[in-house]
Amino acid sequence: MVKYIKGIFQGLGSLLTGMMVTFKEFFTKKITEQYPENRAVLKMNDRFCGELTMPHDSDGSNKCIACGLCQMACPNGSIKITSEMVTDPETGKSRKHLVKYEYDLGSCMFCHLCVNACPHDAIKFSTSFEHAVFTRSKLVKTLNKQ
Amino acid sequence: MFDFGIITNWIHTQLTSLMPEGLAIFLECVIIGICLLLLYVLIAIIMIYMERKVCAAFQCRLGPTRVGPWGSIQVICDVFKMLTKEIITIRHSDKMLYNLAPYIVIIASVMAFACIPISRGLEILDFNVGILFFMAASSIGIIGILLAGWSSNSKFSLIGAMRSGAQMISYELSVGLSILTIVVLTDTMQFSEIVMRQADGWFIFKGHIPALIAFVIYLIAGNAEVNRGPFDLPEAESELTAGYHTEYSGMHFGLFYVAEFVNLFIISSIAATVFLGGWMPLHIPGLDGFNAVMDAIPGFIWFFAKAFFVVWLLMWIKWTFPRLRIDQILTLEWKYLVPIGLLNLLLMVIVVVFKLHF
Numbered sequence: 122m123v124k125y126i127k128g129i130f131q132g133l134g135s136l137l138t139g140m141m142v143t144f145k146e147f148f149t150k151k152i153t154e155q156y157p158e159n160r161a162v163l164k165m166n167d168r169f170c171g172e173l174t175m176p177h178d179s180d181g182s183n184k185c186i187a188c189g190l191c192q193m194a195c196p197n198g199s200i201k202i203t204s205e206m207v208t209d210p211e212t213g214k215s216r217k218h219l220v221k222y223e224y225d226l227g228s229c230m231f232c233h234l235c236v237n238a239c240p241h242d243a244i245k246f247s248t249s250f251e252h253a254v255f256t257r258s259k260l261v262k263t264l265n266k267q
Numbered sequence: 268m269f270d271f272g273i274i275t276n277w278i279h280t281q282l283t284s285l286m287p288e289g290l291a292i293f294l295e296c297v298i299i300g301i302c303l304l305l306l307y308v309l310i311a312i313i314m315i316y317m318e319r320k321v322c323a324a325f326q327c328r329l330g331p332t333r334v335g336p337w338g339s340i341q342v343i344c345d346v347f348k349m350l351t352k353e354i355i356t357i358r359h360s361d362k363m364l365y366n367l368a369p370y371i372v373i374i375a376s377v378m379a380f381a382c383i384p385i386s387r388g389l390e391i392l393d394f395n396v397g398i399l400f401f402m403a404a405s406s407i408g409i410i411g412i413l414l415a416g417w418s419s420n421s422k423f424s425l426i427g428a429m430r431s432g433a434q435m436i437s438y439e440l441s442v443g444l445s446i447l448t449i450v451v452l453t454d455t456m457q458f459s460e461i462v463m464r465q466a467d468g469w470f471i472f473k474g475h476i477p478a479l480i481a482f483v484i485y486l487i488a489g490n491a492e493v494n495r496g497p498f499d500l501p502e503a504e505s506e507l508t509a510g511y512h513t514e515y516s517g518m519h520f521g522l523f524y525v526a527e528f529v530n531l532f533i534i535s536s537i538a539a540t541v542f543l544g545g546w547m548p549l550h551i552p553g554l555d556g557f558n559a560v561m562d563a564i565p566g567f568i569w570f571f572a573k574a575f576f577v578v579w580l581l582m583w584i585k586w587t588f589p590r591l592r593i594d595q596i597l598t599l600e601w602k603y604l605v606p607i608g609l610l611n612l613l614l615m616v617i618v619v620v621f622k623l624h625f
Contacts, residue, residue, distance in 0.1 A: 143587040153329040
């Protein structure tokens with residue numbers, strides 16, 4: 122009998138604790154993002170994978186050495202690297218030079234493996250996500266500046 | 268307090284001067300019926316909108332915001348969508364009962380809805396055993412739910428219907444006991460009389476401890492009675508798809524859905540009428556200026572404010588607690604609520620006999 126009455130009050134107490142939690146939640150600021158209107162203040166997380174980019178420095182050169190590791194790492198074959206062998210006029214050694222870095226956004230699954238594979242951090246993912254275009258061919262992008 | 272009886276009497280005298288009395292009464296009944304159904308639909312729409320907004324707020328969301336200002340037209344669009352949908356007849360179902368079930372549910376709900384005193388002179392069904400009639404009318408809905416589960420030839424529906432039968436019949440007892448506690452205090456069962464006796468203080472204040480206990484028991488049992496909140500296992504989405512209305516589509520499903528929401532409003536408004544004074548304004552004895560200000564607010568505003576406050580309380584409960592198992596629900600009713608309700612009734616009798624109430 123004592124256990125029964127104690128149980129009632131303990132139960133009521135725990136129910137009220139739960140109700141206090143939701144009562145506070147009722148008045149907290151809502152976390153809903155209303156997307157098209159909040160474009161100006163929209164803040165994406167840094168690790169969000171939106172689109173593959175190749176950063177260029179101020180004189181328009183990139184860090185890519187055309188090693189092809191990203192192309193091999195890509196599970197979907199979204200990256201296509203065209204390279205040529207050039208001979209350095211000073212040393213006379215021949216090395217690979219990047220001609221075209223083609224990236225197909227349409228078949229990319231944003232797995233981030235290409236960035237992991239890159240030995241020189243030449244490519245990285247940006248957080249832009251508004252990719253809609255009218256034809257698929259527009260999704261194939263050339264990342265390096267020529 | 269404005270008496271709507273003046274308007275209704277004026278309409279009645281105008282009609283009787285034009286036509287024989289029988290025809291006038293018939294015409295009045297038709298008009299009242301139409302008004303009742305319109306109010307019913309309006310309340311359903313407001314309730315569904317409120318449910319979505321309140322639920323969203325409790326989950327730290329915004330809820331519907333796109334259609335109309337603050338998403339206010341969203342529910343109306345949903346209603347029109349529902350109206351255009353096909354009503355599918357299940358092949359091996361009991362056709363007659365299958366089609367009848369939603370209407371039984373809705374008729375029970377409308378009959379209970381008609382008992383509610385909205386303002387002075389705005390009582391539709393008001394006679395000396397009003398509460399008894401309300402209890403009887405609202406419990407007809409169980410038959411509709413059981414028929415729906417039985418006739419749709421689906422295991423999920425049948426399990427849902429049986430659960431809801433066990434649950435609703437059990438909790439009817441607690442609802443009855445807690446209302447009876449107040450009937451002991453008022454010695455009347457007529458809704459308009461119950462409201463009038465609360466002119467000098469609502470029953471939750473007048474009856475103090477037993478009335479408060481009865482109010483809590485009524486809220487719990489009422490929530491279970493309308494299959495909502497933590498007691499929604501007749502339509503447990505995660506285990507029974509949708510319970511007794513799994514096989515229903517289109518407006519037949521819509522009728523169940525609307526009846527569920529209006530039943531919630533009915534339970535809340537009866538709680539507001541019986542415990543919180545219905546359309547009676549808040550009066551504090553001694554403060555005449557304050558009382559005069561409170562009197563200036565029309566009765567139906569008081570009524571709707573109280574009813575929607577209780578609705579909000581029930582929604583708060585619903586969006587806080589997880590669903591109970593069927594054995595837990597029956598334990599709560601038979602081992603806790605009924606004994607406490609009976610003791611509470613006894614306590615109220617003692618309070619009334621020794622005049623310990625205010």
